Amino acid sequence: MGRAPCCEKESVKRGPWTPEEDAKLLACISQHGTGSWRTLPKKAGLQRCGKSCRLRWTNYLRPDLKHGRFSDHEEQMIVKLHAALGSRWSLIAAQLPGRTDNDVKNYWNTRLKKKLCEMGIDPITHKPISQLLADLAGSISIPKGGQIAEAALGCFKDDMLNVLMRKRPDWQLEGCVPSSSATASGLHLWELGMPAQVISPPKSTLINIYETSRQDDVAMSKVDSMMMFKNQIPSTLQSKLPPPLPNNMPSELLHGTQPLMTDNEKRTLSISSYPYSFTCQEEDMNKTVMDAILDNTSFPSDSRPLQISYGREASSSKPTAWMLESSMESLAPYTALGLHVGAAAPQLPQQHQHSLFLNFLQQQQQEESSPSESRNTKMQLDSAPDTNMAWSPGGSGSSCSSTSLGMGGNEQTTSSLDGVLSSDALLWDFSDLSSIIS
DNA sequence: AATGCAGACAACCGCACTCCT
């Protein structure tokens, strides 16, 4: 059995409170306190629901409440706290003595939101609208990107979604080189020997991306977009992708802790059975380790141990290689597909990327079929046996390339995405997804 | 003076979580 209902809805009064009702409520609370809202209306002689009494008390009658207009200081506090907390009105109000969450919410909705818009600041992201416009236009590599950004920043959500949902034509791969018209059609997934699929995420996903970009920041939306993109890779193809990095990585590489190293000290890490190879030259020590890795990424024709030379920058407190595991683990599916992710890093020639992945798949196919079979690059991946096509780290035939990984920063941040990606650390740039196949 | 409109804010609604029986 549950509790008895707090009131009978049909018999309670609703709407604005009269001074008489306020007086009754105040008298009752001063006599009995606020312990039981359920029984309070009866005690006070009010035809009100207990919930209504509670709201009236907490939002209006409490003696410690301020009722005047918000001061400039309070206004600034609300803006700053909203930027940090979002619409967590109760948390914001807790920092403003005498103000309730309802007060803050109303003041935000009626005054501050409008004021920020007039100042050219997006009230949701708290970023300059011009910056959002540029970010959005540059980061979404789909047709009419400018229109999308314009629509988004003009708060024309439906317009944006309509543009996003515009149907894009499918296209056929010709030796893994898409036609230029296909390139212009947006995000594509490389699949060898079968019609490439144009990524067309569900509307709910697009709404999520849109909301994320509006409410959190543009970078996070890129991360979400990339995760969405990952989910579009067919399971048959995912099974052929490289495994995560092994667990025996140094903690400073895995977790971003400051390495216990002296300035400019250099260490080398070797991990067997992983088909990537990285080397870092001595002269690169003035760079971050990740930059150095990117500059010196090599693409072995056969499987080699993973070699990472890493160090700490002199006179720098930044962690230097903290993002390595997450970035490699997360990017492997895309890089194995020949996708370039990121903007800052040097690019491997496209033909090299494609041929390496092609070679890998060819060799995998060879292993499972008879040696005499043709090395046809056309593979029907959906019909290929998954188990035999799985990536085999360190296998004699493994040959795959990691493409350039663009890293936008080195500061360690926390991420809500299971720590996989950091909005500050990874700058996904979808424009490169289309440029790679152009 | 009557009407329409917009701004401000109080109040309500509905959901999620907690607590009680």
Add this chain to the structure above:
DNA sequence: AAGGAGTGCGGTTGTCTGCAT
């Protein structure tokens, strides 16, 4: 353990008021 009320919270609606036409 389960069901239902209590509570907290964010979003939305309703009402009042002042101003313009």
